[in-house]
Amino acid sequence: MTPLTWDQARALGEHLAGETSAVVTSHDDGAMAVAGTLLRTLAAMVKGAGPVVDLVLARGERTSVTLPTPLGTIVVLARAASASPVAYARTITHEAVHAGQVQRLGGLQASVDYLGSGELRAVREADAYAAGLWTEFLLTGELPSPDPALVSIAGGLYHLDAEDIALARAVVVSHLTTIRAGLCPPLAVAQSTLRWLHANAPEALAIEPGDAP
Amino acid sequence: MQPLDPLVARGTPVLVSVLLAVGFFVSALAGCPRLPPVSGCTPGEQRCADDAPEVCSASRRWHRAGDAPCRAVGGTCASDGGVAYCAPADGGAR
Numbered sequence: 001m002t003p004l005t006w007d008q009a010r011a012l013g014e015h016l017a018g019e020t021s022a023v024v025t026s027h028d029d030g031a032m033a034v035a036g037t038l039l040r041t042l043a044a045m046v047k048g049a050g051p052v053v054d055l056v057l058a059r060g061e062r063t064s065v066t067l068p069t070p071l072g073t074i075v076v077l078a079r080a081a082s083a084s085p086v087a088y089a090r091t092i093t094h095e096a097v098h099a100g101q102v103q104r105l106g107g108l109q110a111s112v113d114y115l116g117s118g119e120l121r122a123v124r125e126a127d128a129y130a131a132g133l134w135t136e137f138l139l140t141g142e143l144p145s146p147d148p149a150l151v152s153i154a155g156g157l158y159h160l161d162a163e164d165i166a167l168a169r170a171v172v173v174s175h176l177t178t179i180r181a182g183l184c185p186p187l188a189v190a191q192s193t194l195r196w197l198h199a200n201a202p203e204a205l206a207i208e209p210g211d212a213p
Numbered sequence: 214m215q216p217l218d219p220l221v222a223r224g225t226p227v228l229v230s231v232l233l234a235v236g237f238f239v240s241a242l243a244g245c246p247r248l249p250p251v252s253g254c255t256p257g258e259q260r261c262a263d264d265a266p267e268v269c270s271a272s273r274r275w276h277r278a279g280d281a282p283c284r285a286v287g288g289t290c291a292s293d294g295g296v297a298y299c300a301p302a303d304g305g306a307r
Contacts, residue, residue, distance in 0.1 A: 120248065
């Protein structure tokens with residue numbers, strides 16, 4: 001096994017962005033300022049959305065954001081995504097799940113769902129975290145603990161109450177149980193990531209689906 | 214054909230963007246979160262439905278885990294110890 005390179009990680013990101021009709025940019029490109037303005041405008045119109053947006057923007061350097069705009073979906077990657085190719089791949093997989101949600105539901109409905117319902121936010125974050133854990137599993141061979149993801153989901157960033165956090169936890173546990181059973185989680189982005197790695201970076205795969213941990 | 218005045222040429226994309234943005238946000242005003250129907254399930258309960266794992270929320274709605282059925286990943290939905298998930302369709306044979 002050869003570790004994933006930066007070129008491969010970025011190529012995976014471009015592939016997932018292309019499949020979900022998104023454009024990927026970094027926090028350093030000034031895109032966060034534009035994203036912040038759009039998010040605050042939208043938050044003003046969706047009941048209960050303000051605290052969520054405030055928290056996301058306050059942690060802008062550490063938090064990646066997928067933002068539907070009238071001109072398309074923009075993924076703004078946090079600086080933390082640049083820590084390593086695996087961190088980049090995990091982060092871009094997570095955000096691609098959100099971009100896929102936007103693609104499937106439409107930007108308007110995806111935004112209103114996410115900002116207006118803690119329950120829907122919990123499920124969509126849980127799916128996205130699970131896809132990131134899957135990518136990390138493929139590239140390291142170690143099934144990541146769900147704990148950091150659950151701590152992140154519960155940590156206030158997403159402004160979820162205890163019941164929403166329990167819902168997110170149940171969804172993450174379902175996906176990890178699927179991975180332990182030797183299968184890819186039932187997420188289009190997770191499947192696409194596996195196919196891409198198989199075709200373009202097979203040496204970086206630390207594990208084959210079917211090798212139950 | 215008359216060439217566009219440079220000011221108009223520069224302003225048109227901006228205007229279109231502004232109109233799109235206004236339309237986007239005005240439409241958002243009319244939207245509500247699209248939650249699944251209340252089903253009366255027990256919060257925390259899990260099940261398989263349409264070959265996909267589902268989890269019951271505190272508001273007694275079924276939420277699907279994932280965006281595809283288990284057959285899309287070569288599996289079938291199963292439930293074990295109260296957890297619904299995708300299991301190998303062949304029962305684990307490789």
